[in-house]
Structures are given as C-alpha cells and as structure tokens.
Amino acid sequence: MTSILSIQDIHKTFEAGTINENHVLRGMNLEVEEGDFISIIGGNGAGKSTLMNTLAGTLLVDSGDILLEGKSIKTVSAAKRAVDISRVFQDPKMGTASRLTIEENMAVAYRRGQKRGLSWGVKDSERKVFKEALKELGLGLENRMKVDTQFLSGGQRQALTLLMASLVKPKVLLLDEHTAALDPKTSDMVMDLTKKIVEKDKLTALMITHNMENAIEYGNRLVMLHQGRIVVDVKGEEKANLTVQNLLDLFHKNSGQALVDDEMML
Numbered sequence: 001m002t003s004i005l006s007i008q009d010i011h012k013t014f015e016a017g018t019i020n021e022n023h024v025l026r027g028m029n030l031e032v033e034e035g036d037f038i039s040i041i042g043g044n045g046a047g048k049s050t051l052m053n054t055l056a057g058t059l060l061v062d063s064g065d066i067l068l069e070g071k072s073i074k075t076v077s078a079a080k081r082a083v084d085i086s087r088v089f090q091d092p093k094m095g096t097a098s099r100l101t102i103e104e105n106m107a108v109a110y111r112r113g114q115k116r117g118l119s120w121g122v123k124d125s126e127r128k129v130f131k132e133a134l135k136e137l138g139l140g141l142e143n144r145m146k147v148d149t150q151f152l153s154g155g156q157r158q159a160l161t162l163l164m165a166s167l168v169k170p171k172v173l174l175l176d177e178h179t180a181a182l183d184p185k186t187s188d189m190v191m192d193l194t195k196k197i198v199e200k201d202k203l204t205a206l207m208i209t210h211n212m213e214n215a216i217e218y219g220n221r222l223v224m225l226h227q228g229r230i231v232v233d234v235k236g237e238e239k240a241n242l243t244v245q246n247l248l249d250l251f252h253k254n255s256g257q258a259l260v261d262d263e264m265m266l
C-alpha cells in the first residue's frame with residue numbers, strides 16, 4: 001500500500017548558528033496510510049507542533065522531504081497545501097471568523113480551493129447542506145446559523161471548526177491539541193465528535209494530544225515523539241491493547257529515559 005503522506009527524514013533547526021540554536025526535528029520519518037487516525041504524544045517541546053507546521057507549510061523543513069500522494073509538497077505554500085490539508089488548533093478562536101455567522105464560516109470552508117469567495121452570499125442549496133451537517137453535531141447549532149461565532153462557547157466553536165475542516169474531505173486532517181483549552185466534559189464531547197467525523201468520512205488524521213489516555217483510546221495508531229524523533233509507533237492490535245504502563249515501558253525501552261511525571265498528563 002502506498003502512503004498518503006510520507007515524511008522522510010525531515011530536519012528543522014531554529015535560530016541556526018546562534019547561541020539559541022535548537023535542532024527540533026532530528027530526522028523524523030513517518031509513513032501515513034490512507035485512513036490512519038494517528039494520535040501523537042510527546043513532552044513539552046518535543047517538536048509536535050513544529051511537525052504539524054512543517055506539514056501545513058507554515059514552516060519549511062531544512063532537509064528531508066514530505067510527499068502527499070507521492071508528490072513532494074515541501075516547497076508548496078501553506079495556502080496551496082490548505083486545499084488538501086485542514087487543521088484545527090488548540091485555541092477555539094483560531095478556527096472560525098468571530099464576526100462572520102455560522103453559515104458564512106461554513107461557506108468559506110465549503111468553497112475551499114475554489115476561486116469564488118463569499119461575494120455572492122450563502123446560497124440556499126449550501127444552507128441546506130450546512131443545516132444537515134450541523135444537525136449531526138447534536139448541539140442545536142442548526143437553529144443558530146445566522147449567529148456570529150463570537151457568541152458560541154469554546155466547545156461549540158471547536159465542534160464547528162472540526163465540521164468545517166471536514167466539510168470538503170481533506171486528504172489529511174491535522175489536530176493540534178484541539179481539546180486542550182476546553183473543560184474536561186467539553187473536551188470529551190469534542191473528542192467523541194472527532195472520532196465520529198473521522199470514522200464517518202474515513203479521514204486520515206494526525207492528532208496531537210497531551211493526554212495519554214486520549215491517545216490510547218482514540219485512533220488506530222499511536223506515535224510518540226522525543227527530542228525530535230519518533231520513539232514509539234504502535235498500531236492495530238497492539239494499539240488496541242495498549243495501556244498507559246505499556247506505553248511508559250515502550251518509551252523507556254526506546255528512548256533510554258524515564259518519563260518525568262509532569263511531562264505529560266495521564
């Protein structure tokens with residue numbers, strides 16, 4: 001099987017040649033198969049967000065290559081990559097335009113990759129599609145389509161952002177601690193929605209989480225980063241049977257280090 005996304009020996013150094021030189025990605029390799037739902041964990045500063053930035057194109061790699069469906073995208077602009085790669089951030093404010101309504105935000109997402117912007121307003125045919133999609137969230141947002149998103153809660157905004165990220169099926173969905181700013185109950189709600197959307201649309205998704213239990217519970221594959229490299233990569237049956245203790249043991253075995261307690265939330 002060929003990979004949908006192939007990350008090949010990528011390196012990234014910040015502030016090269018200065019006293020603050022920081023070699024963050026140190027030869028990262030990952031073959032992502034179509035339909036993989038990969039949870040990514042690693043301590044603070046392990047390079048998780050940097051990895052996503054290099055995939056989304058907001059940062060360029062220093063060396064190595066990134067292939068999407070077999071074609072190198074490493075020099076493609078972030079705007080062009082956004083047609084195929086959608087992204088949800090930690091901050092609920094990042095995903096939607098506050099002063100646009102729910103339906104206007106959805107229209108922007110729906111027209112991703114097309115030349116036409118919002119100039120012709122939201123069409124009735126589009127509104128119907130959006131309403132059906134919103135109903136599936138189960139949050140009642142289908143009755144508030146003309147409300148600006150600034151009036152929604154953080155959880156509602158993240159749910160809407162997820163829906164927008166998948167309205168036009170992306171080749172890859174990137175989730176960077178997208179529930180970390182939410183209270184535990186809302187976080188669980190958004191995680192469940194994530195699972196539902198990924199499964200329903202058969203998405204290929206990479207999800208960074210700080211929460212080991214979430215990483216174990218969700219996805220078919222789990223990757224752990226340490227000092228800019230992948231030190232754990234478990235999938236299938238092994239992933240399904242994984243426990244926190246297994247994971248700590250695997251980390252210890254492969255990195256030669258023990259995890260500091262507060263490095264990750266359990």
Ligand SMILES: Nc1ncnc2c1ncn2[C@@H]1O[C@H](COP(=O)(O)OP(=O)(O)O)[C@@H](O)[C@H]1O
Pocket residue numbers: 014015022024042043044045046047048049050051
């Ligand atoms: N744009 C940047 N410029 C300089 N240093 C950066 C930049 N982005 C990240 N870093 C540094 O790279 C390291 C890894 O950061 P990051 O990938 O955000 O870690 P995390 O695994 O917590 O998401 C950190 O030491 C961080 O300070």
Ligand SMILES: [Mg+2]
Pocket residue numbers: 048049050
């Ligand atoms: Mg991060």
